[in-house]
Amino acid sequence: MAEVSDGAATAGDGHEDMAGDGREGTAGDGGLREEAERCLRALAGDGARLRDDQWTAIRALVVERRRALVVQRTGWGKSAVYFVATRLLRERGAGPTVIVSPLLALMRNQIDAAGRAGIHARTINSANTDDWRSVFAEVEAGEVDVLLVSPERLNNPDFRDLVLPELAAGAGLVVVDEAHCISDWGHDFRPDYRRLRTLLADLPPGIPVLATTATANARVTQDVAEQLAADDALVLRGALERDSLHLAVVRLPEAERRIAWLGEHLDALPGSGIIYTLTVAAAHEITGYLRDRGYEVAAYSGQTDPAERLQAERDLLDNKLKALVATSALGMGFDKPDLGFIVHVGAPQSPVAYYQQIGRAGRGVDRAEVILLPGAEDRDIWAYFASLAFPPEPVVRATLEALDAAGRPLSTGALEPRVDLNRARLEMMLKVLDVDGAVRRVKGGWTATGTDWVYDRARYERVAAERAREQNAMLEYLGIEGCREEFLRRQLDDPAAGPCGRCDNCTGRHWPAEVSEAGAAQARDRLRRPGVDVAPRRMWPTGVKDDLGVSGRISAAHMAEPGRALGRLTDIGWGNRLRDLFAGGDTEVTDEMFDAVVKVLAAWEWSRRPAGVVTIGSRSRPRLVGGLGRRLAGIGRLPYLGEIVPLGEPVPRRHNSAQRLRSVWHALALPDEVAAAAREADGPVLLVDDRIETGWTMTVAARHLRDAGAPAVLPLVLAVTT
Structure with a gap:
């Protein structure tokens, strides 16, 4: 049975995922705690102090070598836990920390901060294959303190069979970042993460494990804790309040009026920020319109060239842009403490996903504006994403039969003529079947293992029902008369949820929902x-x-x-x-x-x-x-x-x-x-x-x-x- 703590955590000092709030915490292990405090100050500045739950997690990892799940709001200081624990473990002769994270490109600032504290971090991912040999040599020489690995590497046959077992066996600490991705109940489920359960179950005794996330309701928290493969996993779950966020909804009937509203109010939003869209096309349309109006903005999506994405991130960090107009590709891990606003043109399909995205703002400023401009077309887009769920059983069985009949590995492309799924959905299904043991990825493609496999229809139906419930909750959010932040926090099962006193409903101060006819006409011309x-x-x-x-x-x-x-x-x-x-x-x-x-x-x-x-x-x-x-x-x-x-x-x-x-x-x-x-x-x-x-x-x-x-x-x- 997992041990759960609801230890409160108040606002930090503005250092994203680093500093605590100076509370003294529990007694005992004074020397170790002071050592941890010194390491934190090297990471986050002279005024930084550990929070109670930060110290509880660090002690559990370093002293007790336990497995822990930390569910805390964005900006609370989750990365400080694993960087400080890494420093303490390394000084005691432990191997390097292996962090599985989808955020390699977006953790550069944290890696730089770790370097200033004497923690040497390297990465292994698909973008730096030429560096792998030198990285492995540094690991073997004991020169690497933190090794970051993308979850996609876990499904690469050579890496999975030859590299990963050796890394895991020699690790001093294993970290699963953005751990809600493990759970298909979560808003950002990724099949590659499912392999972690096998990895964690096979770890040698005594290697501590830390899982972290900012967006997990009770169901996801329980699921992730179970997948830590430990009966006594420590779960540290704190309050999710973000007292810098001022939430609002502005309802406009037509797309051109929503875009015109942006053009007429963007100057009034503080600093620089992010404008989220539901589709790539919308990101480019809005970017073009705002540029026509003289704003410095850039489009950002998964289809954007990696070098362009990197430059766009830097330009926003350096305040050279008023905003990035982005899809959810700009999400977990992006760290700009002074981000002044988040605007959504179109509602995400769940309150949990929405709260995760708005958590990018207001980490290091007293006030950040969070505005949602919902559209009638949102439900159509949600329906499209819902159509990408796990395929029905006949399609899965046809895939297994095709692999079994082939008698040799089949690539995804070779499977397409035999299975009526598009490439992305077929690959997702194969990854799930791989984790379930029904297929195995090998050189040359995929093979059937012959292992009996059960189509868990009841679970898939429950997940689909949960998705529908979340969509209805998002629609409810648009029209509520009560506190908006309280509503979102209750959707994340935050026991400390209460009226924020800051949102448009709490204060009675609503953004105007009017736009000029000239502005609407300009937006209409652009969109049409x-x-x-x-x-x-x-x-x-x-x-x-x-x-x-x-x-x-x-x-x-x-x-x-x-x-x-x-x-x-x-x-x-x-x-x-x-x-x-x-x-x-x-x-x-x-x-x-x-x-x-x-x-x-x-x-x-x-x-x-x-x-x-x-x-x-x-x-x-x-x-x-x-x-x-x-x-x-x-x-x-x-x-x-x-x-x-x-x-x-x-x-x-x-x-x-x-x-x-x-x-x-x-x-x-x-x-x-x-x-x-x-x-x-x-x-x-x-x-x-x-x-x-x-x-x-x-x-x-x-x-x-x-x-x-x-x-x-x-x-x-x-x-x-x-």
């Missing part, structure tokens, strides 16, 4: 600026050569040219209108939408003007696609050459490239008269469809036209999914 580049498919997917006869690079003679779309379904401008269009029945585009498509064509800098229009026949929206193609032909004074005809029964939706290509390969036919017209056209063919999801329908249709003799194919669609 039409046109998205669409890159053609360039490579055939793995695993279709035997039945389709294609592999490798798509030849230039068969490839479409770069195309255009009116917008992305994830946009907050055209995306909202396009989602509404596709959610309805088969209808023609509105005049407003058609005029926007014409603007896309007018701005298209093609080398040769189209000589004719062809549409891709649609069973579900023939009026929409056919009508759009004919209207474009009419306004462009181009001949409408006809449509590529769908064959057979409706093609079921497929989720990965190999399966989608196979399903459409024989499902499209180019009529002879359309082929002849395309061949005789004096220029490229404009190929029109309603949307591009995987891109394979457009690829196959373009191949038909090129085979028929069309000199070039220019794809044009209303929407792309990403």
